[in-house]
Amino acid sequence: MLSAKVSNQTRKAVYARDGYRCALCDSTKYIQIHHLVKRSQGGSNSVQNLVTLCADCHALAHGIILNDGWEATPQDVEQALVEYLADYYAPDWNPWAVGP
Numbered sequence: 434m435l436s437a438k439v440s441n442q443t444r445k446a447v448y449a450r451d452g453y454r455c456a457l458c459d460s461t462k463y464i465q466i467h468h469l470v471k472r473s474q475g476g477s478n479s480v481q482n483l484v485t486l487c488a489d490c491h492a493l494a495h496g497i498i499l500n501d502g503w504e505a506t507p508q509d510v511e512q513a514l515v516e517y518l519a520d521y522y523a524p525d526w527n528p529w530a531v532g533p
């Protein structure tokens with residue numbers, strides 16, 4: 434059974450790994466935790482499935498465009514985040530693995 438929320442400990446570990454910056458734009462404002470693989474799609478609360486995003490990039494990742502300047506789609510964001518996390522965890526990395 435997956436726990437519902439990211440623990441404070443995990444959240445801090447993800448922020449620390451990412452240097453308290455957005456993984457996409459390096460902003461340090463309003464940083465938030467994002468699940469690469471959505472919880473509804475079986476994504477875990479592991480640091481290997483979590484990434485730091487600023488509020489704007491987080492909105493973009495969820496398809497909510499806040500800034501007219503952005504050309505990226507949620508798919509572009511996902512691809513960038515896959516590459517970002519793969520730099521840390523590949524080759525033994527599969528956030529899409531189904532299981533405990």
Ligand SMILES: [Zn+2]
Nearest residue numbers: 455458487490
């Ligand atoms: Zn950002």
Ligand SMILES: [Zn+2]
Nearest residue numbers: 466467468491
């Ligand atoms: Zn998110």
